Amino acid sequence: MRIDVLTIFPEMFPAVLDASMVGLARERDLLDVHVHNLRDWAHDRHRTTDDYPYGGGPGMVMKPEPLFEAVDQIRSETPVSGRVIFFTPAGRVLDQDLAEELAREDRLILVCGRYEGFDERALSLADLELSVGDYVLTGGEVPAMIVIDVVARLIPGVLGHELSAVDESFTSGLLEYPQYTRPPVYRGMEVPEVLLSGDHARIARWRREQSIRKTARLRPDLVERAELTDDERRAADQETSRCRDHAEEGPPDE
Numbered sequence: 001m002r003i004d005v006l007t008i009f010p011e012m013f014p015a016v017l018d019a020s021m022v023g024l025a026r027e028r029d030l031l032d033v034h035v036h037n038l039r040d041w042a043h044d045r046h047r048t049t050d051d052y053p054y055g056g057g058p059g060m061v062m063k064p065e066p067l068f069e070a071v072d073q074i075r076s077e078t079p080v081s082g083r084v085i086f087f088t089p090a091g092r093v094l095d096q097d098l099a100e101e102l103a104r105e106d107r108l109i110l111v112c113g114r115y116e117g118f119d120e121r122a123l124s125l126a127d128l129e130l131s132v133g134d135y136v137l138t139g140g141e142v143p144a145m146i147v148i149d150v151v152a153r154l155i156p157g158v159l160g161h162e163l164s165a166v167d168e169s170f171t172s173g174l175l176e177y178p179q180y181t182r183p184p185v186y187r188g189m190e191v192p193e194v195l196l197s198g199d200h201a202r203i204a205r206w207r208r209e210q211s212i213r214k215t216a217r218l219r220p221d222l223v224e225r226a227e228l229t230d231d232e233r234r235a236a237d238q239e240t241s242r243c244r245d246h247a248e249e250g251p252p253d254e
């Protein structure tokens with residue numbers, strides 16, 4: 001997969017692109033990332049990419065000309081024109097389903113905003129306006145890194161263990177079961193006996209049950225959409241109402 005990033009802060013990217021799984025994906029030629037400085041498409045000697053907002057108001061707005069020219073040129077560099085993503089807090093919120101959809105693309109072009117965001121006309125270039133959550137960051141660079149990271153680990157051959165991504169939170173519609181490693185007892189806290197039993201069928205059942213209970217406790221909204229058997233649904237509902245009752249009781253009286 002090829003990913004192009006358009007930013008006025010290209011220097012933010014090397015650490016993320018060189019480390020860990022993303023670095024490995026690039027080393028193995030499974031991921032090809034090109035970071036472009038939007039200022040290369042500016043029209044003046046100060047390499048200006050922003051201007052005052054029409055109508056007044058605080059802050060600056062990203063000018064349309066460098067964005068249009070950069071996206072046109074970057075798109076034309078390969079026969080696959082790619083899916084153009086503009087980062088904005090007003091966009092569709094990224095989740096695991098969307099990440100899986102993006103990981104199936106041959107090429108992504110990620111456009112990072114700054115200041116008060118983009119001139120509205122530039123958004124006509126976007127195939128997707130994407131948010132990484134309901135909060136406002138200073139720029140689209142961290143969201144671009146999030147997309148690169150989430151997509152890289154879904155590319156076949158990137159994760160050491162092919163099943164690692166299959167079992168995880170959100171992939172099955174549920175949160176992942178609790179994980180433990182050595183030592184078996186730490187500060188009086190014991191690893192559940194079933195995990196030391198070597199009985200793989202029992203372990204699988206325990207993990208499924210824990211996964212459902214944890215999701216019911218922490219994210220009841222996900223449980224509603226998950227595929228569960230009737231028994232599992234009953235257990236999840238019990239866990240959700242147990243947590244609700246507990247929360248309504250409040251802290252114990254002094």
Ligand SMILES: C[S@@+](CC[C@H](N)C(=O)[O-])C[C@H]1O[C@@H](n2cnc3c(N)ncnc32)[C@H](O)[C@@H]1O
Pocket residue numbers: 086087088089090111112113114115116117118130131132133134135136137138139140141143
């Ligand atoms: C300070 S923000 C602009 C916020 C804009 N004035 C608004 O109220 O929607 C600057 C840039 O950061 C990026 N950004 C900030 N928060 C984001 C989020 N939650 N998801 C994706 N991009 C975000 C966008 O590219 C945005 O253009």
